[in-house]
Amino acid sequence: MATLLEHYPARSGPAVVNACPGPGDTDDILVRGAQHGDRAAFGILYDRYARMVHGILLSRVPVSVAEDLVQEVFLQALPRVASLRDASHFPGWLAAIARNAANDYYRRAKPALELHDDSGDPETRRRALDIPRSSQCNAESLAVLEAIRSLPDAYRETLVLRLVEGMTGPQIAARTGLTHGSVRVNLHRGMQQLREILSRKASPATGGDL
Amino acid sequence: MTTPPNDEQKKEPNANDVYLWDATGAPDAEVQRLESLLADFRYSDRSLILPAEVPEVLHRSRGQLLGFPRVRLAAAAVVLLSLTFGAYFLLHRADPEDAGSRWKVSSLEGAPHIGSQAIAAGSSTARFRVGETLVTDSASRASISEFSFGEIRVDPDSRIRLVQSGPDRKRIQLEVGTIHAAIWAPPTQFIVDTPSATAVDLGCRYTLQVAPDGSSTLRTTLGWVGFHLNGRDSFIPAGAMCSTRPEIGPGTPYFEDASPSLKDALIEFDRALPSTDAASRQLDIILKEARARDGLTLWHLLSRTNGPERAQVYARFSALVPPPAGVTRDGILQLDPHMLDLYWNALGLGDISIWRFWEQNSNPHAAPTLQKPILKKQM
Numbered sequence: 001m002a003t004l005l006e007h008y009p010a011r012s013g014p015a016v017v018n019a020c021p022g023p024g025d026t027d028d029i030l031v032r033g034a035q036h037g038d039r040a041a042f043g044i045l046y047d048r049y050a051r052m053v054h055g056i057l058l059s060r061v062p063v064s065v066a067e068d069l070v071q072e073v074f075l076q077a078l079p080r081v082a083s084l085r086d087a088s089h090f091p092g093w094l095a096a097i098a099r100n101a102a103n104d105y106y107r108r109a110k111p112a113l114e115l116h117d118d119s120g121d122p123e124t125r126r127r128a129l130d131i132p133r134s135s136q137c138n139a140e141s142l143a144v145l146e147a148i149r150s151l152p153d154a155y156r157e158t159l160v161l162r163l164v165e166g167m168t169g170p171q172i173a174a175r176t177g178l179t180h181g182s183v184r185v186n187l188h189r190g191m192q193q194l195r196e197i198l199s200r201k202a203s204p205a206t207g208g209d210l
Numbered sequence: 211m212t213t214p215p216n217d218e219q220k221k222e223p224n225a226n227d228v229y230l231w232d233a234t235g236a237p238d239a240e241v242q243r244l245e246s247l248l249a250d251f252r253y254s255d256r257s258l259i260l261p262a263e264v265p266e267v268l269h270r271s272r273g274q275l276l277g278f279p280r281v282r283l284a285a286a287a288v289v290l291l292s293l294t295f296g297a298y299f300l301l302h303r304a305d306p307e308d309a310g311s312r313w314k315v316s317s318l319e320g321a322p323h324i325g326s327q328a329i330a331a332g333s334s335t336a337r338f339r340v341g342e343t344l345v346t347d348s349a350s351r352a353s354i355s356e357f358s359f360g361e362i363r364v365d366p367d368s369r370i371r372l373v374q375s376g377p378d379r380k381r382i383q384l385e386v387g388t389i390h391a392a393i394w395a396p397p398t399q400f401i402v403d404t405p406s407a408t409a410v411d412l413g414c415r416y417t418l419q420v421a422p423d424g425s426s427t428l429r430t431t432l433g434w435v436g437f438h439l440n441g442r443d444s445f446i447p448a449g450a451m452c453s454t455r456p457e458i459g460p461g462t463p464y465f466e467d468a469s470p471s472l473k474d475a476l477i478e479f480d481r482a483l484p485s486t487d488a489a490s491r492q493l494d495i496i497l498k499e500a501r502a503r504d505g506l507t508l509w510h511l512l513s514r515t516n517g518p519e520r521a522q523v524y525a526r527f528s529a530l531v532p533p534p535a536g537v538t539r540d541g542i543l544q545l546d547p548h549m550l551d552l553y554w555n556a557l558g559l560g561d562i563s564i565w566r567f568w569e570q571n572s573n574p575h576a577a578p579t580l581q582k583p584i585l586k587k588q589m
Contacts, residue, residue, distance in 0.1 A: 013313070038396045043563065054253035063251060070253065141247040163241070164248045169231040188227050195240065 029086035042081070046074050049091070053098045054174040055161040057106075059149060060102035069105060073098045092177040147197045148190075155190030162187055215575040263305055310499065313338035313356045313375060320350025342584060343371045346387065356380065360411075373403065384426075388419040392447055407444075412435040412564055416446070424456040429466070434560040435532035436568070437463075442542035449560040452505060453480075462514060464507045471501035476507065485516055497526040505531040505557050531557065 009029055027048070033041030053073050072166040076173045077097055148159050157176075167175065172184045227236030229242075314335040321328045323345045329336050330353070338344060338354060346352055346368045354370070357363040359380055364370060368387020374380060381401045387578055393400045393411045403412040405424030409416075415432040428435060439459030446452045452463035461480040464473055468564040475495035482489035493515065508527035515523050524542050533542070534556040541549040554562045 036396070039564075040568070043561070051253045058251060115432055130314065137272050141250055143245055145251060163244050164251045164254060166245065166249070168233050184227070191227075191230055191241070194244075197459050202550075 027090055028087045031084065031090045032079065032134075033074055035082045035084070035087075042074075042078060045090070049175060051165040051167060052091070052161065052172075053094065055099040055165045055167070056095055056157055057102055058164060059097070059156040059160040061105050061151075065105060065144075069098075069101050073101050076101065085149055085152075089177075097175055143201065144194075144198065147194055147201070150197065151190055151193055153191060154186050157188035158183055158188040159194065251426075261402055313354055313372065313380075316353050318351040318353050320347065322346045322350045322352040322364070338372050340372050341377050343369060344408075344463065345369050349410070359395040360391065363390040364390075365389070382418050384418060386420050386422055386532075388417065390417045391415065393465070394471060397564050398571075404454065406456040407437045407460045410565075410568060412436055412440060412445075412560060424452045428452050435540055436565050443565070444510060445506075445562075445565070447506065447552070453477075455498040462510045465503055467476055468501075468507070469499045472496055472504065472507070484514070485519065490519065491524065497522060500530060502530040506559060509550075509554055509557060512542060512550065 012071060027045070030041040030045050030048075034045060050070055054066055054070050055071045057073070059082060061069060071093070077094055081090075081154075082096075086088060121135075145164070148156050148163070151159065161172045162169070169183050170180065172178070173180045176183070178186075220536035229238040239298060239519075241341070241515060246296065266417060273420055284483040292354040301380045313331060316335040317331040318330045319331060321330050323329070324336055324342050327336060331363055344352060344354065344364065346364050346366050348366050352364040353361060354364065362370075364383075367387035368389065369385040370387070370389065371383040371385065372381075373383055380395070381403065383403045385405070389402070389413075391400070391402070392415045393413070394479070395411070397413040398410055402409040402411075402418060404418065404420045407428050409418055409428055411433075413433040416428055416435050418426060418428050420426045428437060428446055430446045430448050430449040432448050436446055436455060437444040437446060437452055437460035439454070442459040444452045444460035444463045446463045449467065450463050450465045452576060453461045454520045455461070462476055464476055470497065479489055479496060483491060493511070496507065496511070505527060508523055508530070510521060511523045512527065520543055528539070531553075533539075534552050536550045537552050537556075544555065551562045551566070
């Protein structure tokens with residue numbers, strides 16, 4: 001929508017034409033709108049990026065914490081977005097805030113929440129992942145999530161975005177700012193390693209439950 | 211994502227990963243199984259909760275700097291100076307409703323007046339202050355502009371009073387006459403009171419006309435506008451119009467390209483008493499004539515009908531505009547607010563959460579720090 005580009009010509013200049021921000025607008029337009037204090041534009045950015053932020057967080061922090069941290073990430077981003085010089089950097093900038101929020105969580109939380117439990121007991125896993133008892137998640141899904149989270153950073157984030165958040169490779173690339181090639185390789189290698197882990201856990205010799 | 215692959219690694223993927231890559235091609239059974247298992251962890255449909263006021267940018271080093279005695283001393287001096295100047299400002303400040311006012315009035319034709327001051331065509335602009343009234347006679351037109359907010363062109367025979375001009379809220383009263391507003395401020399910050407409704411800008415251009423009897427007509431040319439009176443709301447997107455009547459409030463909006471029969475029937479429907487034979491006859495015509503685009507009108511009629519009539523409206527509306535996920539017939543017939551909002555957003559005419567945010571924040575009884583969801587994930 002060219003009219004919005006005219007609407008937000010520069011952060012300090014007068015606007016010329018008015019129009020509403022909408023879901024069809026580009027990130028660039030929405031970021032500039034948010035920089036002008038347009039909450040609706042920021043809301044659309046939230047709608048567009050919440051899953052990406054959640055995926056990054058879920059690959060690092062307990063399940064029950066991730067959703068609240070999504071809100072926290074956007075609340076941190078809102079007052080800072082005006083300082084973002086290049087709107088095209090928004091995806092990477094937001095992802096960095098999300099990773100920092102996850103790191104901050106562990107600085108505040110007890111080390112016991114770190115997720116490296118190999119007991120195989122579903123209840124122990126549930127506690128380690130901090131999932132409420134009322135959750136519908138079953139033991140198998142918990143074990144798979146745990147396996148993904150044991151992968152290197154690059155693979156675990158990409159796999160969570162693909163398998164949990166349901167984003168496609170091109171969407172992941174667009175939302176994270178990574179190239180298609182990088183996302184494709186992360187998916188391929190991450191999936192390969194995940195299959196190996198799940199296969200090992202499923203083997204009776206290892207006492208796994210998958 | 212912190213360890214991007216090298217060039218050699220980038221050559222690895224092959225055609226077998228097509229489904230993993232973009233969920234197309236032959237499904238990979240293992241990937242599908244994992245997707246199904248992990249769907250429970252997916253981000254839920256949560257609203258973003260924003261504070262009423264956005265805090266200033268936080269500087270990471272602030273806390274560390276304050277640890278040094280010298281900096282603490284300097285900070286104390288700054289605070290002292292701020293308090294001194296603050297006290298001076300409080301004693302000498304202008305009307306708070308006029309804070310930041312930069313409204314300028316210029317003549318486009320003839321000699322409009324602000325109070326007793328005439329503004330001649332071609333002369334310098336005059337400042338428009340809170341509490342003042344701008345009047346155009348039959349031979350004059352005026353332009354009211356504000357650098358960061360927008361421009362209002364005033365037609366002949368109009369009276370406008372400036373009610374509020376705070377940094378986040380501008381409010382005028384259009385007592386009579388016609389204005390053409392082009393507002394580039396964020397949505398909901400520009401409000402026009404008329405004798406029969408309040409028009410809230412949601413990011414747009416529109417024309418508002420108030421007749422001597424207090425009735426008004428609003429036509430939107432870009433974006434959309436909310437019309438409001440005593441809990442009765444109408445939303446008027448670009449290409450649509452809506453009339454209001456004193457003490458009754460906003461009528462039912464419709465697109466100007468709707469069939470003449472629909473428009474005539476709608477006018478009669480709005481005039482008729484609810485649930486009367488007269489209203490029922492007009493409703494039949496409206497439903498018969500409605501196109502998918504007239505979902506705008508049908509959505510409003512859901513809350514302006516009762517019982518069997520509402521069920522009739524829903525039947526036609528849902529046939530023309532399929533209800534989105536999360537919306538049920540029973541919910542709509544019971545006027546479930548969330549479902550009505552979802553259905554409105556499905557029309558693609560504007561995000562209603564902006565309006566809900568304004569409603570919350572315009573409530574004089576609401577606490578200043580009250581938080582409000584501004585956006586549902588489903589838009």
